[in-house]
Amino acid sequence: MSSLSTARYIASSSLSATQVQVSVTSNNIANADTEGYTTKSASVSSSISAGTGSGVSVDSISSSVSKYLVEDLVEATSEAAYATTTADYLNSLQTSLGTLEDEDGSGTTLVDTLSDFEEAMTELATTPESSILANTAVTALEELTSQIRDTAETVQDLIDNADSEIEDAVESVNNLLESIDSLNEQIRTATASGDSTADLEDQLTTAIVSLSEYLDVVTYDCDDGSTKVYTSSGQMLVGSTAHLLTTDTDAEGQTTISVNGSDITDRLSGSDSKIGALLELRDETLPAYMEDLDELATTLIETLNAVDGLDGDILTGTGASDIAVVDSVSDDPTTLLGSGNASTTANNILDALQGDATYDAAGNLASGDRTFSEYATEIISTAVNASNSASDALDVAETALSSAEDAISSAYGVNVDEETARLTELEQLYSLASTILSTLQEMFEDLQSAFS
Numbered sequence: 001m002s003s004l005s006t007a008r009y010i011a012s013s014s015l016s017a018t019q020v021q022v023s024v025t026s027n028n029i030a031n032a033d034t035e036g037y038t039t040k041s042a043s044v045s046s047s048i049s050a051g052t053g054s055g056v057s058v059d060s061i062s063s064s065v066s067k068y069l070v071e072d073l074v075e076a077t078s079e080a081a082y083a084t085t086t087a088d089y090l091n092s093l094q095t096s097l098g099t100l101e102d103e104d105g106s107g108t109t110l111v112d113t114l115s116d117f118e119e120a121m122t123e124l125a126t127t128p129e130s131s132i133l134a135n136t137a138v139t140a141l142e143e144l145t146s147q148i149r150d151t152a153e154t155v156q157d158l159i160d161n162a163d164s165e166i167e168d169a170v171e172s173v174n175n176l177l178e179s180i181d182s183l184n185e186q187i188r189t190a191t192a193s194g195d196s197t198a199d200l201e202d203q204l205t206t207a208i209v210s211l212s213e214y215l216d217v218v219t220y221d222c223d224d225g226s227t228k229v230y231t232s233s234g235q236m237l238v239g240s241t242a243h244l245l246t247t248d249t250d251a252e253g254q255t256t257i258s259v260n261g262s263d264i265t266d267r268l269s270g271s272d273s274k275i276g277a278l279l280e281l282r283d284e285t286l287p288a289y290m291e292d293l294d295e296l297a298t299t300l301i302e303t304l305n306a307v308d309g310l311d312g313d314i315l316t317g318t319g320a321s322d323i324a325v326v327d328s329v330s331d332d333p334t335t336l337l338g339s340g341n342a343s344t345t346a347n348n349i350l351d352a353l354q355g356d357a358t359y360d361a362a363g364n365l366a367s368g369d370r371t372f373s374e375y376a377t378e379i380i381s382t383a384v385n386a387s388n389s390a391s392d393a394l395d396v397a398e399t400a401l402s403s404a405e406d407a408i409s410s411a412y413g414v415n416v417d418e419e420t421a422r423l424t425e426l427e428q429l430y431s432l433a434s435t436i437l438s439t440l441q442e443m444f445e446d447l448q449s450a451f452s
Contacts, residue, residue: 029420037202063198067221069408070205074212074219076397076404078272081213083397085277086285087390089158093289094387096154097380098147110151110296110376113144114353118373121350128342131334138325138333145315145323148297152320155290162282166255167247169214169275174244176211177229181242183207184226191225211237216271233267235259254282285386291363292379293320300372303357309345311338 098109120137127133183204190197204227211217216232229238237243237259246258256265257275269279297320305313314336317323329336337345356369364382365375 035206063202065201065205065408069404070209071219073401073404073408074209074217075272076401077209077212078216080394080397080401081274082272082277083390083394085274086281087387087394089162089277089281089286090383090387090390092158093155093286094383096151096158097383109380110144110147111373111380113140113147114373114376116140117144118350118353121346121353124337125343125346125350128337128346134333134336138329138336141314142325142330145317145325148293148300148320148323152290152293152297155286155293156321159282159286159290162278162286163255166257166275166278166282169278170245170247170255170257173211173214173275174242176207176214177237177242177244179207180204180211180227180229180238184238187225197225212273214274215268216273216276231264231268232271233264235262235264235267288363289379289383290320292365292382295359295362295365296320296372296375296379297323299357299359299375303352303372304349307345307348307352309338309340309348311335 098112117137117140120133120140124130124133124137183200187197187200187204190200208217208219208227208229211229215237217237218230218232220228220230222228227238228236230236235243243259248256248258250256256263257268258264265279268276269283270276297317301315301317301323304315307314312328313326314329315323316326337349353372356371357375358369359365359367359375361367365378370378
């Protein structure tokens, strides 16, 4: 009886262990396309009693993903997010500065608009008494000032958009921090009770990778199974609890970011992440181009208003955002050349446009003497080069991210063919264990009948 009971227990334990393995394998197949899911396995071991085998038991259900591969994925995600955000904004900036050549062969940059005004003034200098040519010249000047204003408005819109995106990103970060904190608590509880944490660990990894899109983070594993999360600059985000980000506005009305009452905006700016890129764009990159435009606008205003022969100013404004042709000239283009010698005044304006003007250091550009076209060309070239560099960096970052994702998928993703073959094998083991158990049950009943 004792031997039959032992044999029946061994067969039952085999049946139970196989059921668990079938369940795990089936779950693997079902989640083959689930983002962040990694292959799970049930670890089994032989049970020993009094030095003799007494069956089999399931020790754990786990997924042993390399922490180094996860760290590579987190880093690559942060770098790709930084590169994507930077490239998108700089591409928009470049677009706002116009195209060097349209389908018809003409360009739409500030350089082209300056050239149009120069051509109009050249014709007017030849026939200064022509009201039609005066109107053409003033229209060209209005288009130039309008383009400068529009470009400045676009740059400011990009700055405002970056600021708005920062607030949205902070909200997303806080949602993820709360999710990570909740998963940590579930993992602590499961670990303490001896339950499997494999699926929870997958969810935690997915949340951390998602967080790394917004912030450059580092993680540390704890003995209780939970994970601590810090920014790369050392600010704790998740410990025993989540430390949520808060936002405020500075004296200029721009969003600042704090944790536990401490402003960390400067520490985040420029870091590899979406928020790092947005802060850098808002506070450094885009304002530099606004300074370039302001320097162009103020120098143009000062230079043209100082031309000999004018009856008064022909341009007004304090910078790129409000430069404009004065109303009196817009209303009556024939007043552009003043009441003196119109031919001389027209040539003086032309000389001022084509000659060197003195620029102070501003934004991306150094101080020095240049023509207006040369200065505008430098603004455009700087933006084009920055956009091209950002695009190249994005290609590199996307390649690195793809490699990191492929490394984890290749090592720990679900191979449906392998799992299907494994399922077939387990079904056979299950059938065999069932047969053995059924046979032992019959033997046990026969033995009972023999003694009754």
